[in-house]
Amino acid sequence: MRFRGPQALNDTYKKQGVGGAGAIFHLTVLFDPTSHLPYTLPSSVSHNPFVCHSCENCRVCTNNSHSETRTRQSSLVTRNSIRWEYPVGSLMNRVYLDFNATTPVEPAVLDAMLPYFSAEFANAASIHTPGQRARAAVETAREQVAALVGARPQEIVFTSGGTESDNHAIFGIVEAAGGHEKHIVTSAIEHEAVLNACQALEKRGVRLTYLATSADGQIDLGDFRRAIRPETVLISIMHANNELGTVQPLEEIGRLAKEADVYFHTDAVQSAGKIPIDVNALQVDLLSISGHKLYAPKGIGALYVRGGTRLRQLLYGGHHQRGFRPGTENVAGIVGLGKATEIARKSLVEDAQRISTFRDRLQQGLLHRVPQSRVNAALAPRTPNTTNLVFPGVEGEALLIALDLKGLACSTGAACSSGAVEPSHVLTAIGLPPEEARASLRFSLGRHTTPADIDFALNVVPAAVAQLRELSPTYRKEATAHS
Numbered sequence: 001m002r003f004r005g006p007q008a009l010n011d012t013y014k015k016q017g018v019g020g021a022g023a024i025f026h027l028t029v030l031f032d033p034t035s036h037l038p039y040t041l042p043s044s045v046s047h048n049p050f051v052c053h054s055c056e057n058c059r060v061c062t063n064n065s066h067s068e069t070r071t072r073q074s075s076l077v078t079r080n081s082i083r084w085e086y087p088v089g090s091l092m093n094r095v096y097l098d099f100n101a102t103t104p105v106e107p108a109v110l111d112a113m114l115p116y117f118s119a120e121f122a123n124a125a126s127i128h129t130p131g132q133r134a135r136a137a138v139e140t141a142r143e144q145v146a147a148l149v150g151a152r153p154q155e156i157v158f159t160s161g162g163t164e165s166d167n168h169a170i171f172g173i174v175e176a177a178g179g180h181e182k183h184i185v186t187s188a189i190e191h192e193a194v195l196n197a198c199q200a201l202e203k204r205g206v207r208l209t210y211l212a213t214s215a216d217g218q219i220d221l222g223d224f225r226r227a228i229r230p231e232t233v234l235i236s237i238m239h240a241n242n243e244l245g246t247v248q249p250l251e252e253i254g255r256l257a258k259e260a261d262v263y264f265h266t267d268a269v270q271s272a273g274k275i276p277i278d279v280n281a282l283q284v285d286l287l288s289i290s291g292h293k294l295y296a297p298k299g300i301g302a303l304y305v306r307g308g309t310r311l312r313q314l315l316y317g318g319h320h321q322r323g324f325r326p327g328t329e330n331v332a333g334i335v336g337l338g339k340a341t342e343i344a345r346k347s348l349v350e351d352a353q354r355i356s357t358f359r360d361r362l363q364q365g366l367l368h369r370v371p372q373s374r375v376n377a378a379l380a381p382r383t384p385n386t387t388n389l390v391f392p393g394v395e396g397e398a399l400l401i402a403l404d405l406k407g408l409a410c411s412t413g414a415a416c417s418s419g420a421v422e423p424s425h426v427l428t429a430i431g432l433p434p435e436e437a438r439a440s441l442r443f444s445l446g447r448h449t450t451p452a453d454i455d456f457a458l459n460v461v462p463a464a465v466a467q468l469r470e471l472s473p474t475y476r477k478e479a480t481a482h483s
């Protein structure tokens, strides 16, 4: 087997016109032992700047200072003589601070999953030996997921993600509950997966209480206690908010729910893997998890269901997962979720410490460099990775696009509805006027965020805000009036 060095490879692909910036993967290509030709690259990895020609600022290739931090995170996956070196957390020459939207699949997670797409492809419901190996992998993953939240493996149901878990919990409890009148207590800052499920039930006659929150995104426990009625069948309060990172006092909520003898569901999609969770300490009966928020793939998730909970199934089909969630199991996804939760459990404390230090530096730096900026829900307990700032005088969407052009990915909580940009329901619920809600941006850091990423954001955000404010006649007028 012959191997050619990276520079030679780069020359080869340069000649073919596929070099330069825009790399997603680093590839080390091995050559076919008989033909001595390189194996064909899959179309998804057609770019191959193993060493790029603009190394000074390149965040991807192996020939510059940034690469050290990148290759530290990389993994080598070997298939059919093609070795993929896979730099996670790198989106070409970009800085990604949008980890609450989604995370890259951790290399060790990908490695764990790969056999289940090919050699170990059997159906986990099959009785034969390969089927039993797939079943064993699924059950190992169930144990790993359970361990992250202090549950028993048999209390974990695999789903397609956070949305399905939330819907299963909400519809499942309401449909299994007896009685004529039914009532749910939730909050105004839930994710749409909860809010829209509740609204669908409202149309069917279920009564809803949407609890307001303080300016710090916390529900009031007095309001909460008063909202519970004899006909309340479910309390659904999220653990951590996706836009603000604020963490609700679940222990107290769980205690009150238990006292009132009402089922308690929490959407832990944004907290699982970021902060410790113990379903028994929190006294939750149902808890939603999503794989792609914790370095597993998209399209896999889990619902914790406390033993003995009366929950109607959402889907009807075969006997998979004891008939509770039928459908042929997504073995590779389940294995990926298991591995990701195991990694999260082991690295949670260390990750949280490192990431919160970076988050705090970013937050302080932006407050210092951008006049009039403020942190939304600054005083509440928050997940270690999230900060949401308002930059008065700018349109969040315009700022997002300006930052995107400079190579920084972050997010606004705004939703596009009927062609108009609606301010985030979370930010308006905590009392921000619509123009301030529209002027807010969320930065969410991840396991692969580096100090260089923070430096980059601290350079580009203040400059972009200043530029946009310069273009805003209202802001200029107000600034002159106050000076």
Ligand SMILES: Cc1ncc(COP(=O)(O)O)c(C=O)c1O
Binding pocket: 100, 101, 160, 161, 162, 163, 164, 166, 191, 193, 238, 240, 241, 242, 267, 269, 270, 290, 291, 292, 299, 301
């Ligand atoms: C708090 C919260 N709940 C639920 C979801 C939905 O999860 P999924 O994308 O896995 O359906 C999200 C996704 O952004 C979320 O942030």
